[in-house]
Amino acid sequence: MRNIAVIGAGSWGTALSMVLADNGYSVRLWSHRREQADEINERHINGKYLPGIMLPKNVAGTHDLEAALDGANAVLLVVPAKAMREVLGRVREHLAGPMLFIHGVKGIEPGTFKRMSEVIEEEIPKKFRKAVVVLSGPSHAEEVSLRHPTTVAVASVNTAAAKKAQDLFFNHYFRVYTNEDIVGVEIGGALKNIIALGAGISDGLGYGDNAKAALITRGLAEISRLGTKLGARPLTFIGLTGMGDLIVTCTSVHSRNWRAGNLLGKGRKLSEVLSEMGMVVEGVRTAEAAYALSKREKVEMPITEAIYQVLFENKNPKEAVDELMGRDKKDEIAALSESLSDPAPHD
Numbered sequence: 001m002r003n004i005a006v007i008g009a010g011s012w013g014t015a016l017s018m019v020l021a022d023n024g025y026s027v028r029l030w031s032h033r034r035e036q037a038d039e040i041n042e043r044h045i046n047g048k049y050l051p052g053i054m055l056p057k058n059v060a061g062t063h064d065l066e067a068a069l070d071g072a073n074a075v076l077l078v079v080p081a082k083a084m085r086e087v088l089g090r091v092r093e094h095l096a097g098p099m100l101f102i103h104g105v106k107g108i109e110p111g112t113f114k115r116m117s118e119v120i121e122e123e124i125p126k127k128f129r130k131a132v133v134v135l136s137g138p139s140h141a142e143e144v145s146l147r148h149p150t151t152v153a154v155a156s157v158n159t160a161a162a163k164k165a166q167d168l169f170f171n172h173y174f175r176v177y178t179n180e181d182i183v184g185v186e187i188g189g190a191l192k193n194i195i196a197l198g199a200g201i202s203d204g205l206g207y208g209d210n211a212k213a214a215l216i217t218r219g220l221a222e223i224s225r226l227g228t229k230l231g232a233r234p235l236t237f238i239g240l241t242g243m244g245d246l247i248v249t250c251t252s253v254h255s256r257n258w259r260a261g262n263l264l265g266k267g268r269k270l271s272e273v274l275s276e277m278g279m280v281v282e283g284v285r286t287a288e289a290a291y292a293l294s295k296r297e298k299v300e301m302p303i304t305e306a307i308y309q310v311l312f313e314n315k316n317p318k319e320a321v322d323e324l325m326g327r328d329k330k331d332e333i334a335a336l337s338e339s340l341s342d343p344a345p346h347d
């Protein structure tokens, strides 16, 4: 049996460990908290993040990063985006040879506004990485852990590496597609969280399905505009990691981003909401990054801007919606058509 190191024992790291274990791999699931690693080994559960789920026996918890990485054929990184660089610095100290790096993180690094694959390339010397792959798509951990049918995409500039990752994860309930557009997959996965916050805010305000459909569709338009400006392929945004993930995150009660937005729409303060969630809400920091990127790249992103203002400038959510609705009249497609020509993918 081959070994895989999973770095990050939250909901998603644990659910993906189960997929790998079901596929016959020996998984070492690293947690930065010793008691969580002990719980995984002694009781075969991760009570905080996936309550009620029994983990397969071939998922071993560990608090020792060196032991997690020793002899591993691939490493899967699943920590919050803001922790990625620090965790990679620690991982780097224990690498002995080249490894396949896969990540399942849906965020942009605060401050640098870099994608996670860029952070991995900066922190892990070339001699220690065979390739970098992202795994993304509509996939709530809670449902994956119940082995409910789920589809995702794996993307890399290295096609063979994407196929390798596809082989690692693919099974009867977890269908994995390859995609050559790593920029589009990472941008779609990160920015959908901002729109999910918006969908939650809209629901919290008492608005209905019309408003949510508008947010999803026009949200996708602005994600595509920024993504293509950054080098993504437009078609990626109508796929699993674009429209697919927007649908699931904006409509599911499992979504932490939707739930956080819902509380904000009901009038709660951001600081209170975040401490109550107790899990990562990537859309908050990603809204800051996407807002800055939209200014840097001169891309119009009115929904992102409105959500940024609600989160960081204390704007009243209802006023933000009123302002969005009162913007200048527009043609639906004209502003999009430029970015919808589909060049070959590039990084």
Ligand SMILES: NC(=O)C1=CN([C@@H]2O[C@H](COP(=O)(O)OP(=O)(O)OC[C@H]3O[C@@H](n4cnc5c(N)ncnc54)[C@H](OP(=O)(O)O)[C@@H]3O)[C@@H](O)[C@H]2O)C=CC1
Residues within 6 Å of the ligand: 008, 009, 010, 011, 012, 013, 031, 032, 033, 049, 078, 079, 080, 081, 083, 086, 087, 104, 105, 106, 107, 139, 140, 141, 142, 278, 279, 280, 282
């Ligand atoms: N949950 C899901 O359904 C999905 C999540 N994702 C993405 O996966 C990524 C991780 O999310 P998810 O697992 O859900 O998050 P959770 O909040 O469930 O778990 C985060 C995990 O990371 C740990 N952690 C926090 N900071 C650090 C650090 N500095 N060093 C090491 N570990 C740390 C936490 O530990 P502690 O318990 O101590 O806080 C916890 O184990 C996010 O980018 C998310 O968008 C993608 C697809 C689906």
Ligand SMILES: O=C(CO)COP(=O)(O)O
Residues within 6 Å of the ligand: 106, 137, 138, 139, 140, 141, 193, 196, 245, 248, 249, 254, 255, 256, 257, 258, 280, 281, 282
């Ligand atoms: O990315 C996800 C589902 O595809 C999980 O979304 P949340 O982080 O909002 O729970």
